[in-house]
Amino acid sequence: MSTPDDLRIRHAVPADVAPVLAFWREAAEGTSISDDPAGVGRLLARDPEALLLAERGGTLVGTVIAGFDGWRCSAYRLAVHPAHRRQGIATALLAAMEDRFTALGGRRVDAMVLEANTRAHGTWGAAGYIREDRWRRWVKPV
Numbered sequence: 001m002s003t004p005d006d007l008r009i010r011h012a013v014p015a016d017v018a019p020v021l022a023f024w025r026e027a028a029e030g031t032s033i034s035d036d037p038a039g040v041g042r043l044l045a046r047d048p049e050a051l052l053l054a055e056r057g058g059t060l061v062g063t064v065i066a067g068f069d070g071w072r073c074s075a076y077r078l079a080v081h082p083a084h085r086r087q088g089i090a091t092a093l094l095a096a097m098e099d100r101f102t103a104l105g106g107r108r109v110d111a112m113v114l115e116a117n118t119r120a121h122g123t124w125g126a127a128g129y130i131r132e133d134r135w136r137r138w139v140k141p142v
Helices: 014-027 037-046 089-104 118-126
Strands: 007-011 051-056 059-068 073-080 109-111
Touching: 007 089, 014 037, 014 051, 014 059, 014 073, 037 051, 051 089, 059 089, 073 089, 073 118, 089 109
Parallel strands: 073 109
Antiparallel strands: 007 051, 051 059, 059 073
16 A cells, blocks of 8 residues: 555554554553553454554654454554654544545544544544534443
């Protein structure tokens, strides 16, 4: 998968786990209970095409998790390195994610976006996503 400029979008492989975790510590907002080698490794083992990476000149500049369980399309961990923001990387990642979901027969994308991350709200809104106020996320670690 490529875009017209020097940005390359590809699926993560097991060798990417440590660099992705380091990238998220620098570029992502918030943390997840699954932000560890075992969590990302399970994601790649379960769905090898779910974690999309954007690279420029061999450097990781963005990520998104495009999870599909056969029922729902779920987006997580859209992150772009601070030095590479506002260059179309998030747009390219979202397009690749949506292409994946369309190919899998997905009908609607649910994106996990932190309430306090207002910069992300603008990114998702500009891509045509709307906030769904009728639903709340309920969680329980297991």
